[in-house]
Amino acid sequence: MKWLALSLALAGHSQAALRFGCSTVSIQRLDPLVEPGKIPSSHVHQIVGGNSFNATMEGDRSEHATCTTCTFSENFSNYWTAVMFFKHSNGSYKRVPLMQNTALPNGINGGMTIYYTQQDFFSNGNQKITAFKPGFRMTVGSPTNTGDQGNPGLRFVCLQNKGTRFPELPTFPSQPCPGGIMTVHHFPACWDGKNLDSPDHQSHMYNTVREAFTPAGACPASHPVRMPQLAFETLWDTTQFNSMWPADGSNPFVLSYGDGVGYGTHADYVFGWKGDALQRAMDSNCMFNACENGNPLQSQSVQQMNACTVKSQVTEELDGWLDHLPGQENMGNM
Ligand SMILES: *[C@@H]1O[C@H](CO)[C@@H](O)[C@H](O)[C@H]1NC(C)=O
Ligand SMILES: *[C@@H]1O[C@H](CO)[C@@H](O)[C@H](O)[C@H]1NC(C)=O
Ligand SMILES: CC(=O)N[C@H]1CO[C@H](CO)[C@@H](O)[C@@H]1O
Numbered sequence: 001m002k003w004l005a006l007s008l009a010l011a012g013h014s015q016a017a018l019r020f021g022c023s024t025v026s027i028q029r030l031d032p033l034v035e036p037g038k039i040p041s042s043h044v045h046q047i048v049g050g051n052s053f054n055a056t057m058e059g060d061r062s063e064h065a066t067c068t069t070c071t072f073s074e075n076f077s078n079y080w081t082a083v084m085f086f087k088h089s090n091g092s093y094k095r096v097p098l099m100q101n102t103a104l105p106n107g108i109n110g111g112m113t114i115y116y117t118q119q120d121f122f123s124n125g126n127q128k129i130t131a132f133k134p135g136f137r138m139t140v141g142s143p144t145n146t147g148d149q150g151n152p153g154l155r156f157v158c159l160q161n162k163g164t165r166f167p168e169l170p171t172f173p174s175q176p177c178p179g180g181i182m183t184v185h186h187f188p189a190c191w192d193g194k195n196l197d198s199p200d201h202q203s204h205m206y207n208t209v210r211e212a213f214t215p216a217g218a219c220p221a222s223h224p225v226r227m228p229q230l231a232f233e234t235l236w237d238t239t240q241f242n243s244m245w246p247a248d249g250s251n252p253f254v255l256s257y258g259d260g261v262g263y264g265t266h267a268d269y270v271f272g273w274k275g276d277a278l279q280r281a282m283d284s285n286c287m288f289n290a291c292e293n294g295n296p297l298q299s300q301s302v303q304q305m306n307a308c309t310v311k312s313q314v315t316e317e318l319d320g321w322l323d324h325l326p327g328q329e330n331m332g333n334m
Helices: 002-011 239-244 277-282 302-307
Strands: 018-022 024-028 045-049 078-082 084-087 093-095 112-117 137-140 154-158 181-186 229-236 253-255 267-270
Touching (some): 018 302, 078 112
C-alpha cells in the first residue's frame, strides 16, 4: 500500500513528453539573439513558432505574438537553425527544401519537430522539471566551432527514409542519402536558476546531454535546476541533389554560414509559452499527441499552423541558383 501511494504521488509528474510539428514561419537573414537589430544578419535561418519573430526580441514573447506555426496554440516560442544549401561543382548554390517529419499530421509546411521531454521520454528521474520562464532564451553550438566540441546532442543523420534515426554523425554524411538528411539539436537542460539569458546565450545553462534521447546526466551544483529537455529535428530534402554528387566524392552540402563539415551546427530558442502552459504540461502525464485538445494543452489544426507567417524584412533572392551564400559573398570558395 505504501508503495502504491508513493508511485501515485510521483506519477503526477513522471512521464510528460511533448513532441509536435511546427511549420516554417519564415526563412530570412535575421538573428535576434546573436546579432540583435541587424538587418540583414550574417547568415540565413529557418524559423518556426510565433509570428513576433523579429530582428529584436526583448521581454515576454507570449505578449507580442498573435499566432504560431506550432501544434500547441498557447506556444508563441521561436525556434531556429541555420539553413542547408547544396553547392554544385560549378560553384552555384541552391537552398535545400525542408520536409515534414514522419508521425506528424500531414500537410505541415516544412518546419521542424520540437521536443520538450523530461529526463528522457519516460521519466523525470524523480526530479521536478521546471519550465522556462518568460524572457528566457538560449543557444546551443556555435558557427565558429571547427572541431567536435564533445556535444553528442548536435548531430546529422543520413536518412534511408523519414524514420531513420541512427547512426547519429557529428558531421555531414559522406555519401548521398536516399531519404534526405536530418539535423538534430539537443539543448542543455540544467539552469543556474537565476539568469534568463547570458552574454554568450549559453553560460546560464549547462549541458549534460548524452547521445540521442537517452537520459541526461545529473545537473551540477552550479546549474542545479532541471528544465525540460528541448530538442529540434529538421529534415532536409536533399534527394533532388543526389544525382549531382561531386565526382571526387566530397560532401556537397553546406550550412548557411559556409560550413561544409558541420561542426558549427547551432540552434536558437526564445521561450514564449503563455502563462503556466508549459509547466502544466511538464507536470502532467501526457505523451505526444495525447497532450492536445486541452489535455492539458490547447492545440490547432495544420491549416491554422500553416496560415501563420512573418513577412521577411530582408529583400533578397534565397531560391534559384545563387552565385554565393546570402551574406557570405566575401568568404571565397569554401
Ligand atoms: C518588427 O519590428 C519592427 C521595428 O520595431 C516593427 O515595425 C515590426 O512591426 C515588427 N514586426 C513584427 C512581425 O513584429
Ligand atoms: C550550375 O549548374 C546548375 C544546374 O545545372 C545551373 O542551373 C547553374 O546555372 C550552373 N551555374 C553556373 C555558374 O554555371
Ligand atoms: C491560453 C491562450 O492564450 N491561448 C491562445 C493561444 O493563441 C491562440 C491563437 O493562435 C488563441 O486562440 C488562444 O486563445
